[in-house]
Amino acid sequence: MSMPDRTPPTLRDVAITAKVSVGTASKVLSGASGVSAERARRVWDAARLIGYRRNEIAADLRRGRPTSIGLVLPDLTNQFFVDIARALENHALQHGYQLILAHANENPERETERIRFVMSRQVAGMIIIPCRGYQHAIAEARECNVPLVMADRVDDTFPANTVTTNSRSASTDGTAHLIALGHQRIAFLVNTLELVNSRERAEAYMDAMRDAHLARHIAVIECGMTAMQSHATTLKVLSGSTRPTALFTGCNVTTLGALRAIRDADLQIPLDVSLLSFDDAPWMSVLRPYLTSISQPVEAIGHAIWQLMLKLLNGEQDEFVHLRFKAELLVRESTTYVSAETAVTG
Numbered sequence: 001m002s003m004p005d006r007t008p009p010t011l012r013d014v015a016i017t018a019k020v021s022v023g024t025a026s027k028v029l030s031g032a033s034g035v036s037a038e039r040a041r042r043v044w045d046a047a048r049l050i051g052y053r054r055n056e057i058a059a060d061l062r063r064g065r066p067t068s069i070g071l072v073l074p075d076l077t078n079q080f081f082v083d084i085a086r087a088l089e090n091h092a093l094q095h096g097y098q099l100i101l102a103h104a105n106e107n108p109e110r111e112t113e114r115i116r117f118v119m120s121r122q123v124a125g126m127i128i129i130p131c132r133g134y135q136h137a138i139a140e141a142r143e144c145n146v147p148l149v150m151a152d153r154v155d156d157t158f159p160a161n162t163v164t165t166n167s168r169s170a171s172t173d174g175t176a177h178l179i180a181l182g183h184q185r186i187a188f189l190v191n192t193l194e195l196v197n198s199r200e201r202a203e204a205y206m207d208a209m210r211d212a213h214l215a216r217h218i219a220v221i222e223c224g225m226t227a228m229q230s231h232a233t234t235l236k237v238l239s240g241s242t243r244p245t246a247l248f249t250g251c252n253v254t255t256l257g258a259l260r261a262i263r264d265a266d267l268q269i270p271l272d273v274s275l276l277s278f279d280d281a282p283w284m285s286v287l288r289p290y291l292t293s294i295s296q297p298v299e300a301i302g303h304a305i306w307q308l309m310l311k312l313l314n315g316e317q318d319e320f321v322h323l324r325f326k327a328e329l330l331v332r333e334s335t336t337y338v339s340a341e342t343a344v345t346g
Contacts, residue, residue: 014046125309187247
């Protein structure tokens with residue numbers, strides 16, 4: 001037996017139920033001022049009672065100005081991306097915009113579909129942290145003539161406005177910290193060298209090792225895009241005949257995989273192996289040993305992305321802008337001087 005069709009309640013239905021004019025109901029539900037508290041309460045009560053939902057896309061079309069900004073992220077299991085989304089939503093709300101969030105699950109095909117979905121919501125602008133490759137994302141935004149800001153996995157060669165961390169200097173600082181502690185067998189664990197920022201971090205690590213005359217110990221290991229893949233790869237690294245005395249992980253997800261591998265290899269941090277994480281997270285300064293990390297300035301990056309988007313929306317930005325921010329090395333308990341025994345035997 002088929003269910004009877006139910007026509008969605010309209011703004012007029014809300015007005016009739018609340019015993020106010022359609023104009024008053026519209027004012028209340030759009031957040032405009034100039035309506036008494038009593039009337040506003042009646043309108044909201046009526047909307048809840050009959051199940052009315054405001055059509056924001058239609059409202060934007062009536063206003064002639066969209067008030068939504070699209071945000072497409074590659075992965076919601078990465079704390080850094082979650083922190084960026086939180087910062088951007090706060091900025092959007094402060095300026096009267098809503099954020100429409102979608103995630104690509106590290107899949108370029110899904111990323112394209114998600115970008116198209118968000119675009120279909122009639123957004124005023126797009127913010128994208130890309131998966132592998134970026135041309136398709138830029139092409140989609142240009143096809144819809146939507147202002148675009150790209151972040152994190154970007155560099156100055158992108159034909160778009162970009163905001164990121166200075167990965168090279170941060171990775172150089174991290175590698176120098178481990179070398180200063182006497183480590184020579186330092187393995188750099190990276191998700192994939194196909195990502196421009198991951199490649200920059202790996203290249204800076206290699207340059208720092210060469211400058212310290214440790215080229216023979218360079219080890220860049222691609223671990224994959226998930227913590228499970230990183231765990232399996234790191235476990236193999238730790239099971240080798242000559243174990244690294246320090247691991248430098250290239251991102252949050254790689255760090256999680258490495259931690260599980262160190263545990264499964266029955267090793268202790270930092271007694272058996274030091275661990276340095278590129279990316280910080282709240283739990284890293286809660287669980288012992290506290291993890292030494294490279295902290296990206298999330299709030300500064302989020303603010304810069306939003307300010308750049310506002311300039312694009314207001315037609316104040318003509319040429320591409322490429323912004324980079326300095327990261328901070330936070331020395332905690334997971335990195336220490338290499339012991340003589342570990343340095344020799346591994």
